[in-house]
Amino acid sequence: MAEELVVKTGRPGMMRFTVPVVGGLGLILGFLTGNVVGAPWLGLILGALIGAVLGYGLNAMVPNKALGRWGVILVFALVGMLTGGLGGALGGAIIGAIISWFAYWIGRGTYRDDVPIYATPGQTLWWNFFLFLCGAIFIFLITPILVVMPLSFNAENFFTFTPEMLRLDPEGYSLKHYRDFFQTDDWQLALKNSLVIAPIATIISVSLGTLAAIGLSQSHVPGRRAIMAILISPMIVPLIISATGMFFFYSTLGNFLEGSIGMSKSLVGYIKVILAHAVLGIPFVIITVTATLVGFDRSLTRAAANMGADPVTTFFRVQMPLILPGVISGGLFAFITSFDEVVVVLFVGSAAQKTLPWQMFIGLREQISPTILAVATILVVISIALLTTVELLRRRSERLRGLSPG
Amino acid sequence: MTDNTAGPDHITGPTPDNALRDADRAAAGGPMLAADGTPLKKSLARALRRQKLRALGLIAPLLIFVLITFVIPIGDMLLRSIKNDIVADTLPRTVQSLSDWDAEAQDLPGEDVWTDFYIDMWFAAERKEHTRLGTRLNYELTGVSSLFRKTGRRVDRFDTDIYTDQFIALDPGWEEPQTWAAMLGDGPASDVLPLTAGAWEDWKAFNVEEGDKVLEEDVPDLMYTALYHELSQGADVSGLSDRLAAAGEAVGGFETVSLREQFADADEDWLDPEVWQIIQLYSPRVTPGYFANAADMQVTPDGVEARPENQRIYGMLFQRTLFMSLMITGSCILLGYPVAWLLANLPMRTANLLMILVLLPFWTSLLVRTSAWKVMLQQQGVINDVLVWLGLVADDARLTMINNQFGTIVAMTHILLPFMILPMYSVMQTIPPSYLRAAKSLGATNWTAFWRVYFPQSVPGIGAGSILVFILAIGYYITPEIVGGNTGTFISNRIAYHISSSLNWGLAAALGSILLVVVLVLYWAYDKIVGIDNVKLG
Incomplete structure (x- = not known):
């Protein structure tokens, strides 16, 4: 028995396992690479051979993993450079990285690290297949967002990678779409509108939403369930229905504000869009703030009252600092809702209230310009910043409320 | 996403509600008193009520905001899906007189309806509302839109001016708006001649909308047509005024023009009973028509039935x-x-x-x-x-x-x-x-x-x-x-x-x-x- 265990935890058999498996991957990569240059079968055989040689060579002769991997990457990149220029070098380096990683991963038995020692080969295979599957899903999730970024530096007015871009030729890249974004009146108006509408809508939904969330978390609220259902409904009702309803109602409201009160047309337009966006952001504020309040220690407010603080002081000095992270992340959700929203603004607003998403939507439907991708890249950067903020706030909130140790 | 830990409704500890329950349990041995001498139960109930009010007070602003900016608009949309005011608002008289018309008989409506329709169309065309109505009815029957548009352009130039000429020939006083105003202002004439009086009211209202003075405008042909129609139908005008009585005597010998022919002249589709069926079907202010449409069905005089295969989407x-x-x-x-x-x-x-x-x-x-x-x-x-x-x-x-x-x-x-x-x-x-x-x-x-x-x-x-x-x-x-x-x-x-x-x-x-x-x-x-x-x- 003991002998068997040693065999299983040790390195897999070189000739029986490592060489054929790495050769197999080489075969597939070789076939694909061969296909590119038009000789798939030659590529297949060469790939299998190279894979087998690497599988043996790296594991048997290059114990220093970093050295082995960088060596393979360099050699593959050089070969790629000779056949396909800078782009070829990149492709070669990628293939080299994959095959050298795979060779060590298989050869050293790293692939068994995450499964229990008693797992059968079938279970190990399944586990690793499962990991690859999840990896593929993660790639599915993230690739579209990553692909947008390099394309936004396209020197041409296309949505596609040009041959120059693939060769990593500097000529193929430019900042002109960013210049376009910052210098076109249409885009600047849209940006300005977005920056006016979203913050005001956020302030409305956060202030009203926080008050209501505090009210909802009191111990006795008549009709709590029904109230909650109404307050969450803007998130659940499909946007197209909200937009349809608002389209009819807000045009009546707009006519009233313009006709009877005598407000200017553009001001009324902004009011309509801001009100619509504020109500769409409210469910997010309610949800995040009530979630924060669930962990709120009620004896703190009683202690404050006990020491003579009036309710307002208690709220601002005791309760507010503790629930602030929840309030801010609710506000960020509300902000991003408004900042991203396009259906309602299309229906309720007029051209003067054109927001960034609106302009992007028109761009996607009518004239397809990579300026959209430049804007998209900027927005991705903004969302990364927001995501980081929310994540940090969540951790801080958990720490404050003592939910997690770190 | 689920979290079933203590929600605010399951709080243990000294909340008024829990204390109230405790007090209930303890109440068996006579009322317990609070520090200020009121029964404990009462004072706790008051505290509970205050707490509820405070919670509601905090929620109220948002609830009102959401109700106004979100729930009411959605409700408005729901109403709109069955609302159908446009026919009854644009063609009020026609809708009324058409209600007795038997759509099944495949006959065209009688001269009453044509007269009413002429008056309604005249006002609708002046107010430019006929195109909207045409568009609305076009959803139900293709071609109605152009029918209304074409007719709207013509209705002003119908040959009804022969009535105008004949009334004026009979008595030049008919040309004066004052005559009409005096006759139809109030009193028995407007009871005897409801159609004419109604048309006059609309004409006055229309002038107000346009900012004109009704007494300075020419009396439109449709007033004479309405008057002729009612007199020829035998309205009893004896004893009202001499002028009216004289006109009542004379209309029998008037040269006439058929409104039906006039409309047919503008567009011969008016002779198609289907158009009238659609107007009649969609005259109520509430219609199932949009929902029927959304379910690939249509409203017909026989009830709701499925649309032809090629129109279902x-x-x-x-x-x-x-x-x-x-x-x-x-x-x-x-x-x-x-x-x-x-x-x-x-x-x-x-x-x-x-x-x-x-x-x-x-x-x-x-x-x-x-x-x-x-x-x-x-x-x-x-x-x-x-x-x-x-x-x-x-x-x-x-x-x-x-x-x-x-x-x-x-x-x-x-x-x-x-x-x-x-x-x-x-x-x-x-x-x-x-x-x-x-x-x-x-x-x-x-x-x-x-x-x-x-x-x-x-x-x-x-x-x-x-x-x-x-x-x-x-x-x-x-x-x-x-x-x-x-x-x-x-x-x-x-x-x-x-x-x-x-x-x-x-x-x-x-x-x-x-x-x-x-x-x-x-x-x-x-x-x-x-x-x-x-x-x-x-």
Whole structure:
């Protein structure tokens, strides 16, 4: 028995396992690479051979993993450079990285690290297949967002990678779409509108939403369930229905504000869009703030009252600092809702209230310009910043409320 | 996403409510008194009431805000889907006189209706309302729009001026607006001649709208026509005024003009009973017509019946919306389950890192992701380029992956996947991994252990995620609009089309109401299964 265990935890058999498996991957990569240059079968055989040689060579002769991997990457990149220029070098380096990683991963038995020692080969295979599957899903999730970024530096007015871009030729890249974004009146108006509408809508939904969330978390609220259902409904009702309803109602409201009160047309337009966006952001504020309040220690407010603080002081000095992270992340959700929203603004607003998403939507439907991708890249950067903020706030909130140790 | 720990309603400790219950229990031995001498029960009840009021006071501003800016607009939309004021408002007289007309008989309506219709049309054309009415009725019967437009241009120039001339020839006083004003102002004449009096009131109102003085304007032909019509029908004007009596005597010998002929002259479609059937059918102020339309049916004099095969589109669109939403939900489950499992079972640190890959798409603008899929899927797009470059697909046989159902399903699966992963993840986090090990140690195979032990416990997560994704998918508009082409669009795209292009708002409202009912049923189910206040974000 003991002998068997040693065999299983040790390195897999070189000739029986490592060489054929790495050769197999080489075969597939070789076939694909061969296909590119038009000789798939030659590529297949060469790939299998190279894979087998690497599988043996790296594991048997290059114990220093970093050295082995960088060596393979360099050699593959050089070969790629000779056949396909800078782009070829990149492709070669990628293939080299994959095959050298795979060779060590298989050869050293790293692939068994995450499964229990008693797992059968079938279970190990399944586990690793499962990991690859999840990896593929993660790639599915993230690739579209990553692909947008390099394309936004396209020197041409296309949505596609040009041959120059693939060769990593500097000529193929430019900042002109960013210049376009910052210098076109249409885009600047849209940006300005977005920056006016979203913050005001956020302030409305956060202030009203926080008050209501505090009210909802009191111990006795008549009709709590029904109230909650109404307050969450803007998130659940499909946007197209909200937009349809608002389209009819807000045009009546707009006519009233313009006709009877005598407000200017553009001001009324902004009011309509801001009100619509504020109500769409409210469910997010309610949800995040009530979630924060669930962990709120009620004896703190009683202690404050006990020491003579009036309710307002208690709220601002005791309760507010503790629930602030929840309030801010609710506000960020509300902000991003408004900042991203396009259906309602299309229906309720007029051209003067054109927001960034609106302009992007028109761009996607009518004239397809990579300026959209430049804007998209900027927005991705903004969302990364927001995501980081929310994540940090969540951790801080958990720490404050003592939910997690770190 | 679920969190069933103590909600605010299950608080133990000294709250007024709990104290009240305690006091109830203790009340057996005579009333307990509070410090100020009032019975404890009463004073606690007062405190409880105050607490409830304070909670409501905090909620009230938001509740009112949401009611006004959201709930009322939706209610307004629901009303609009059955509201049909335009016919009754534009053609008030015609609607009334047409109500006795027997649509089945296939006869044209009588001269009464034609006279009423002439008066209504005249005012509608002056107010430019006839085109709107034509557009409205055109939804029900094609061709009515141009019929109304054409007639509106002609109705002013009908040959009814022969009545005008004959009345004036009889007595020049008829030319003066003052005569009419004095005659129809009030008193018995307006009772005897209701049609004429009503037309006069409308004429006065019209002049007020235009800012004109009715006494300075020429009396329009339609007044003489109305008067002639009523006199010739034998209105009893004896003893009213000499002028009227004289006119009543004389009308028998007047030269006449047939309004029916005049309308037929403007457009011979007026002789088609079907037009009149449609006007009669849509004269009520509330109509099931839009809903019938949304269900591929039409309202006919015999009741509601299905439309001809080639005019049915909404049933197909609803089916397609449901089918595609189910496909999207299904593929989200398939892709989300492994990822959620992995995230729930990895060490915290790694899981948090991988979580970023899920949250980043969640936080990225919808339009960014949609444009990214356009970049990926189009014929000259990244996926096709890679496939061609690898030689797997010939350059002239690039795959069509966009502007069809495939494109919509792929893009929306990507967009909605985080909404599936997050609830699944939070449910799976609560399943102890030791259960699986226990099952295996008791002899279960891998599959049995998963299927009989793990999977049933993860079903709430699947349920929560599925309902959420399905609700979001069924009402999607932007993504199908951009990547859906003709075959990949949803019912929401049709709603948007009716709002902004065809301007058939009633139908858009009816389609929206049907969709809303579906979503609300799902929302209710979600509330029952997951509990709406247990939704968590991020």
